[in-house]
Amino acid sequence: MPMPPSRDGYRTRWFLWSLGVLLLATAGGIVIVASGGFEDPSTAEQARQALQPTRHTVIYQVTSPGSTSALITYRADGVNNDKGVDNAKLPWKKEVVITAGPGAAVAQVMAAGGKAGSVSCSIRVDGRIVDRQTANGQFTDVSCSSVVQPGAG
Structure with missing residues (x-):
């Protein structure tokens, strides 16, 4: 009688995909923090007014x-x-x-x-x-x- 397919390959792929998503999210967070984060609307308005x-x-x-x-x-x-x-x-x-x-x-x-x-x-x-x-x-x-x-x- 043939053996059912092993779920070990499925678990390995799931783990690798999860690890990839986690690494991508971490890299994105580092880029955002290193570039000064999200722009504060009041800071953007001050910059526009400084050029008026x-x-x-x-x-x-x-x-x-x-x-x-x-x-x-x-x-x-x-x-x-x-x-x-x-x-x-x-x-x-x-x-x-x-x-x-x-x-x-x-x-x-x-x-x-x-x-x-x-x-x-x-x-x-x-x-x-x-x-x-x-x-x-x-x-x-x-x-x-x-x-x-x-x-x-």
């Missing part, structure tokens, strides 16, 4: 022991609109509003010191000093600049 155009108040200042600067040049819009002031009375101050986003904007001011012996500049963005420089010597130039990121402020 943001308005910033920029204050440029130039000071010197002398009473005038031969030329002051400043970035008026944060991108490429430079303005110049000839024979500016010192101390000089200019407030502009720039928009940063989706890329960064640039705040920049440059001044020629003339015969005064030194000239200084500073930039404030949203009330915080982001750059301050001083150049010494007659007929020297000074430059201050800062990158303004979207969403900051």
Whole structure:
């Protein structure tokens, strides 16, 4: 009389399939954890908002022991609109509003010191000093600049 088929082969295949599924699930979990897990919706929203155009108040200042600067040049819009002031009375101050986003904007001011012996500049963005420089010597130039990121402020 013939013997019934053995169930040992079935058990071996079942065990191997179960082990494979378990290893695949473990590997998937490791990948998720290593990549930072599932994205938190609030984090995703913060990232989107960080790229939205943001308005910033920029204050440029130039000071010197002398009473005038031969030329002051400043970035008026944060991108490429430079303005110049000839024979500016010192101390000089200019407030502009720039928009940063989706890329960064640039705040920049440059001044020629003339015969005064030194000239200084500073930039404030949203009330915080982001750059301050001083150049010494007659007929020297000074430059201050800062990158303004979207969403900051």
